[in-house]
Amino acid sequence: MSQQSTALPAAPTRPSTLWQVLTSTDHKSIGLTYMGVAAVFLVLGGLEALVMRVQLAVPNNRLIAGETYDRFLTMHGTTMIFFVLLPLLLGFTNYLLPLQIGARDMAFPRMNAFSLWLLVGGGLLLYLSPFTGAPSQGWFSYAPLSETPFTPQRGVDLWSAALIISGYGTTLTAVNILVTGARLRARGMLYKRLPMFAWMGWINGFIILFALPCLTAVLLMLEVDRLLGAGLFTRGDPVLWQHYFWLFGHPEIYLLILPSWGLISEIIPVFSRKPIFGYEFVAWSTVAIAFLSFAVYAHHMFAVGLGWPVDLAFGTTSMVIAIPTGIKIFNWLATMWKGSVRYTLPMLYAAAFIVQFTFGGVTGVTFAVVPIDWQLTDTYYVVAHFHYVLFGGSLFAVLAGLHYLYPKFTGRFLDERLGKWGFWLNVIGFNGVFLVQHLLGLMGMPRRVYTYPALPGWGALNLFSTVSGFVLGVGLLVLLVNLVRSRTHGVPAGRDPWNGWTLEWLSSSPPARENFALLPPLHSRRPLWDLKHPDDMDHVRPRRHDKNGHIREEERDHT
Amino acid sequence: MSAYPVFDPASSLARPITDLTRLTFWLGFGVFLIVVLVLAYFMWRYRHRGADGEPGQVFGNTRDEVSWIVAAVLLVAFLLFMTVRTAAASSPSTAGGTPDIYVVAHQWYWEFRTPDGAVSSDELHLPVGQRVLLDLTSTDVIHDFSAPQLARKIDVIPGQHNRLWIEAARPGTFSGACNEFCGPQHAWMRFTVIAEPPAEYRAGQAARAAVAAVSNASASRGAQVFARVQCGACHGVRGQPSAFPHDGAVGPDLTHFASRRILAGGVLTNTPEHVQRWLRDTQGVKPGARMPTLPLSGTEISDLTTYLEALK
Numbered sequence: 013m014s015q016q017s018t019a020l021p022a023a024p025t026r027p028s029t030l031w032q033v034l035t036s037t038d039h040k041s042i043g044l045t046y047m048g049v050a051a052v053f054l055v056l057g058g059l060e061a062l063v064m065r066v067q068l069a070v071p072n073n074r075l076i077a078g079e080t081y082d083r084f085l086t087m088h089g090t091t092m093i094f095f096v097l098l099p100l101l102l103g104f105t106n107y108l109l110p111l112q113i114g115a116r117d118m119a120f121p122r123m124n125a126f127s128l129w130l131l132v133g134g135g136l137l138l139y140l141s142p143f144t145g146a147p148s149q150g151w152f153s154y155a156p157l158s159e160t161p162f163t164p165q166r167g168v169d170l171w172s173a174a175l176i177i178s179g180y181g182t183t184l185t186a187v188n189i190l191v192t193g194a195r196l197r198a199r200g201m202l203y204k205r206l207p208m209f210a211w212m213g214w215i216n217g218f219i220i221l222f223a224l225p226c227l228t229a230v231l232l233m234l235e236v237d238r239l240l241g242a243g244l245f246t247r248g249d250p251v252l253w254q255h256y257f258w259l260f261g262h263p264e265i266y267l268l269i270l271p272s273w274g275l276i277s278e279i280i281p282v283f284s285r286k287p288i289f290g291y292e293f294v295a296w297s298t299v300a301i302a303f304l305s306f307a308v309y310a311h312h313m314f315a316v317g318l319g320w321p322v323d324l325a326f327g328t329t330s331m332v333i334a335i336p337t338g339i340k341i342f343n344w345l346a347t348m349w350k351g352s353v354r355y356t357l358p359m360l361y362a363a364a365f366i367v368q369f370t371f372g373g374v375t376g377v378t379f380a381v382v383p384i385d386w387q388l389t390d391t392y393y394v395v396a397h398f399h400y401v402l403f404g405g406s407l408f409a410v411l412a413g414l415h416y417l418y419p420k421f422t423g424r425f426l427d428e429r430l431g432k433w434g435f436w437l438n439v440i441g442f443n444g445v446f447l448v449q450h451l452l453g454l455m456g457m458p459r460r461v462y463t464y465p466a467l468p469g470w471g472a473l474n475l476f477s478t479v480s481g482f483v484l485g486v487g488l489l490v491l492l493v494n495l496v497r498s499r500t501h502g503v504p505a506g507r508d509p510w511n512g513w514t515l516e517w518l519s520s521s522p523p524a525r526e527n528f529a530l531l532p533p534l535h536s537r538r539p540l541w542d543l544k545h546p547d548d549m550d551h552v553r554p555r556r557h558d559k560n561g562h563i564r565e566e567e568r569d570h571t
Numbered sequence: 572m573s574a575y576p577v578f579d580p581a582s583s584l585a586r587p588i589t590d591l592t593r594l595t596f597w598l599g600f601g602v603f604l605i606v607v608l609v610l611a612y613f614m615w616r617y618r619h620r621g622a623d624g625e626p627g628q629v630f631g632n633t634r635d636e637v638s639w640i641v642a643a644v645l646l647v648a649f650l651l652f653m654t655v656r657t658a659a660a661s662s663p664s665t666a667g668g669t670p671d672i673y674v675v676a677h678q679w680y681w682e683f684r685t686p687d688g689a690v691s692s693d694e695l696h697l698p699v700g701q702r703v704l705l706d707l708t709s710t711d712v713i714h715d716f717s718a719p720q721l722a723r724k725i726d727v728i729p730g731q732h733n734r735l736w737i738e739a740a741r742p743g744t745f746s747g748a749c750n751e752f753c754g755p756q757h758a759w760m761r762f763t764v765i766a767e768p769p770a771e772y773r774a775g776q777a778a779r780a781a782v783a784a785v786s787n788a789s790a791s792r793g794a795q796v797f798a799r800v801q802c803g804a805c806h807g808v809r810g811q812p813s814a815f816p817h818d819g820a821v822g823p824d825l826t827h828f829a830s831r832r833i834l835a836g837g838v839l840t841n842t843p844e845h846v847q848r849w850l851r852d853t854q855g856v857k858p859g860a861r862m863p864t865l866p867l868s869g870t871e872i873s874d875l876t877t878y879l880e881a882l883k
Contacts, residue, residue: 078858079755150752156729157712157754162678250713250728284617290631315715315750316726317733320658327654335643341606342639343631348613352626355618363614370606374599381595381650383588383657386723387577390715390750456576456719458750461758465837467746468574545625553628561627 037121040523042128043107044421047414049132050099051492056139057091058488060084062481065445069478071466081462082148083167087138089151090171093268094178095135097402100410101271102131102185105213108417109189111516112210114198114534116526119191127181127188134178141167141174150460152261153234155245155253160238169238172231179228186220189213198515200534207514207537208288208295209274215298216270219305223263230256251316258309266305268402270298272409273340276362279416280344282510283359284351286561287538287550290343297336304333314385323382330380337373341366350560356510357431361412364439368404372397375450390460393453399446411438411491418495419509423521424502430494437487444480448473513538576719581745581766582738584702584722587660591653598646662723665734670706676714676727676749678861679756679836680823689779690809692823693762693833695747696779697721698772702738715751718764724750739766748837755859761837782810783826783882793878796871805862808882822862828882835860846876 027035033045064084067076076084106124110117118124141147145165149158158168193214197206206214230253236242245253281288288294310318310326344366353359375397379385388394418426452473457464464470508517517540519527532543536550578593580586617626672695675682683695695718697703707716709729717724722737739745749760767775785794794811797803803813805822831841838857839845849856850872853864867875 082755148755152752154713154752157752162712162754250730285619285625287628287630289629290636293631293636315724316728317731320662324655324658328651331647331651335640335647338643339636339640343636345606345609345613346631346635348610348617350626350629351613351617352619352622353614353617355614363610366610367607370603374603377599377650378592378595381591381654383654383661383723384592384595386662386725387585387588387592387719389724390717390752454575454577456717456746456748458717458748458757460752462755463758465761548628550628553630557628561629 035125037117037125038525039106039110039118039121039124042124043103043105045128046099046103046106046131049128049135050096050103051495053091053095053099053135054488055492057088057096058485060088060091062485064088065478065481067462068464068474070475071464071471073463077462079148082150082460083142083146085460086147086150086171087142090138090147090175091135092402093151093264094175095131095138097268097406097410098182099131101216101268101406102182104209104275104410104413104417105189105216105271106185107421108516109192109210109213110196111519111523111527112207112514113193113196113201114515114528114531115192115196116528118188119196120188123184124188127185130181130184131178134174134176134181137170137177138174141170144170147171152257153253154257155234155237155250158234158238158253159246160241161246169235172235176228176231179224179231182220183224183228186217186224189217190221193217198531198534205534205537208277208291209271209514211295212270212274212277212298215302216267219263219267219270219302222306223260223267226256226260227264230260251313254313254316255310258312259306262309262312263305265398265401266301269406269409270301272365272406272413273298275409275413275416276344276365277340278514279358279362279412280347282416282512283354283356283362284348285354286347286351287513287541288343289346289349290339291537293339294343297339300336301333304329304336308333311379311385314379314382315389327380327382327385331377334373334377334380341370341373356415357426357428357435358412358416358510360432360435361408361415364435365405365408365412368400368408368442372400372405376401388453390458391453392449392457392459395459396446396449396453399449404442404446408438408442414495416510417516418498418502419505420516420519420521420523422499422502423505424498425505425509426494426498426502430490430497434487434490434494437483437490441480441482441484441487445477445484448477452477508540511544513541515539518543576746580720581743582721582740584661584663584736584738585720587657588723591657594653595650598650602646663736665704665736668704670734671703672705674705674707674716674727676707676709676711676716676753676760678711678754679749679760679857681716681749681760681762681836682823685776685780687776687780689776690824690826691779692831693836694831695762695764696772696775697737697739697764697766698769699739699742699766701769702736705735705737707733707735712753713751714749714753714760716747717750718745718747718762720745721747721764721766726751737764739764742766742768756836756857759836759838759857761833763832778830779827783808784810785878785881790878790881793874793876793881796867796875797878800865800867800871802875825879825882828879830883843876843880846879847872850875 033041036042063076064081067073067081106118145167147167149163149168157163233244237244277288277294308326308330310322311330314323415426415431452470455469457470505521507519507521532539536542538550542549578589580589673684681693683691707725707727708731709727711729714727715724716727721739722735725733725735727733743766745764747762747764749757753760803815806825807820809826834841834845834849835857839849850867853860853862
């Protein structure tokens with residue numbers, strides 16, 4: 013007793029890192045947790061892809077024939093779209109949006125944590141489904157194939173529950189993003205001065221908010237059919253499913269690319285040492301795309317037989333959406349014009365992004381040309397196309413962003429040598445897997461098949477694709493090793509390693525709790541440029557510069 | 572059969588699409604090439620060469636923006652014009668006419684019926700040089716009818732009747748396949764289109780409409796096995812006695828089995844060895860197929876095979 017009474021009060025113990033991650037409401041911790049969760053699912057989804065590629069390596073293969081293959085197909089698609097790309101992009105948005113607009117956190121930090129754990133819960137539920145028979149109806153889950161008579165296993169119900177639950181989380185995140193962007197901008201951070209990533213991430217909030225509920229609604233309808241026997245899509249109209257699904261599904265593609273465009277629009281200016289060319293055009297083209305993304309969905313359904321007026325209307329909108337997308341690509345190129353391009357890892361990934369995304373965009377336009385879609389839809393040409401957009405485009409932009417922001421996340425650089433290896437393996441592997449799949453599609457190989465006859469060329473191209481898949485796998489593994497190793501072994505980076513211009517580079521690396529002690533006055537889109545160049549601030553630029561962007565002779569000595 | 576069916580049309584319906592595909596690919600390749608070359612040139616020409624200080628800060632140029640927006644709009648307008656033109660030529664109106672052939676898709680085979688009573692499975696016979704109107708429906712899930720050298724593809728939807736014009740301009744065999752994911756055996760839902768000169772087509776059609784003629788007397792043992800294991804519960808053989816009133820509309824019609832080239836959606840070619848393998852190990856050859864692996868003895872299998880191969 014006496015000993016106890018004389019003891020000093022115990023020092024408050026620091027909670028374990030795990031506990032901190034699990035309970036944090038800090039937007040940075042939540043953002044990084046999103047990315048960590050996505051990394052785990054990327055490994056799972058990637059392994060599923062490799063299993064499928066092994067099955068498809070040679071014609072008439074019976075290694076994982078029939079329904080088993082379809083289970084891998086379904087899990088791969090669902091995992092990559094909902095539990096890899098989506099959390100990666102939400103992670104970047106969570107981490108960067110408050111930093112870029114000079115806020116201390118998201119508008120609703122506790123709801124933010126709730127959204128994250130809903131998504132994680134959904135992912136866990138999805139990976140419980142193999143214990144009850146994994147879903148095999150495809151991520152697009154077309155009725156009536158997804159109905160009980162054709163796909164009886166409980167895994168389909170777990171699959172929809174997983175997407176409903178994570179979908180609620182994502183919808184709440186959209187609300188959080190919209191309120192944060194609308195209400196928490198620092199004084200002087202006007203809408204027209206938002207950094208490109210913040211702008212595109214914020215616009216993305218609208219797409220999520222309007223698209224995700226369509227999916228939730230149609231999944232509930234499917235469950236009403238499956239669990240209560242309503243027959244909405246069997247006694248009713250099976251095509252109804254497709255309308256709801258693609259009314260969600262096509263905006264979904266755009267909500268998986270908008271934040272990626274945002275990252276590219278940050279990286280290219282910084283490493284070209286010039287501001288983004290045509291800020292207003294890039295910004296407004298994003299708004300145009302957000303609107304149009306809801307008006308193109310039926311181009312997934314040109315083969316359904318909806319009738320020529322419908323096909324023509326959606327073909328037109330699908331072509332029109334290529335124009336604002338093209339505007340972005342030309343502005344990125346023009347940003348490099350007369351710049352001073354640094355060959356850093358983020359810039360290399362951004363360059364690969366432009367090439368691959370443009371290729372995917374061009375093949376995308378071929379689907380808007382309705383008769384071509386009548387020939388090529390549901391072949392491997394489609395598989396190649398959307399992997400160029402989502403992997404070669406969106407995920408490569410994420411990798412660019414990861415190399416760009418890693419010093420901010422950890423305070424250290426990623427290793428340059430390992431990074432270069434990873435980059436080239438990823439580029440060669442990715443293009444090796446998917447470039448030949450365009451040819452397979454033109455040869456008439458249907459998508460979603462577990463095997464194929466030994467027609468001339470089919471075996472060789474598929475084998476090439478499979479081997480490249482393993483190169484890609486090694487590339488991603490090298491990246492993963494680099495991410496883990498550089499946390500402790502990387503070169504220290506400091507707060508502003510890239511000589512950046514947006515507010516996140518003002519905070520320490522990693523940023524302290526609540527991000528900023530003080531903010532500089534915000535007069536322009538590049539507050540850090542203004543701080544670094546007090547004699548050449550952006551908001552006094554128009555009257556002091558010639559058309560090449562240099563300070564006029566007679567203005568040289570004025571400050 | 573051609574390595575690139577979309578570039579080797581054999582039909583006045585598919586040819587316009589091929590021309591448009593070529594045009595669009597060249598235009599798209601041109602745009603892609605411009606972007607890549609500009610990117611490569613800028614990255615090389617404006618690479619950092621060790622100079623201090625920042626380059627001139629250019630924020631944009633409205634004239635440049637307008638010029639590439641106009642270029643994009645013109646390109647899109649041209650493609651749209653070509654789309655409308657080609658669509659009319661490759662997918663003419665199907666309203667009004669009576670269908671010539673009824674296509675019924677099943678998990679996982681195709682059934683082709685004509686009003687004169689001919690039935691075939693996984694083999695569509697067409698007269699050369701005539702446009703034929705198809706009526707397509709499905710008994711279970713959504714499938715998709717795709718014969719890229721002869722026509723556009725179209726979905727086959729339960730409860731709906733889509734229609735499609737198809738034409739073969741030259742005699743030959745053309746491959747087709749289901750293109751909409753329809754379950755575990757989507758891979759083996761292929762079919763062959765056989766285009767014949769009209770006279771041959773008419774003769775073949777008459778033969779296909781006729782009832783089965785079992786030519787081989789030794790096949791009668793197989794017919795007994797067929798009846799005993801109740802194959803007729805799913806399969807019809809027209810002209811042969813059946814215990815089942817619905818005349819076997821579940822599985823493929825077997826009336827002219829011996830004249831078929833492929834089995835079970837293309838998973839096997841029609842040879843006696845393959846038929847035996849199919850009967851011995853149905854689920855091993857085509858896992859998930861609606862036909863179970865039947866507990867048949869070796870003699871039963873060879874008898875059945877003899878019977879089936881006698882159904883000319």
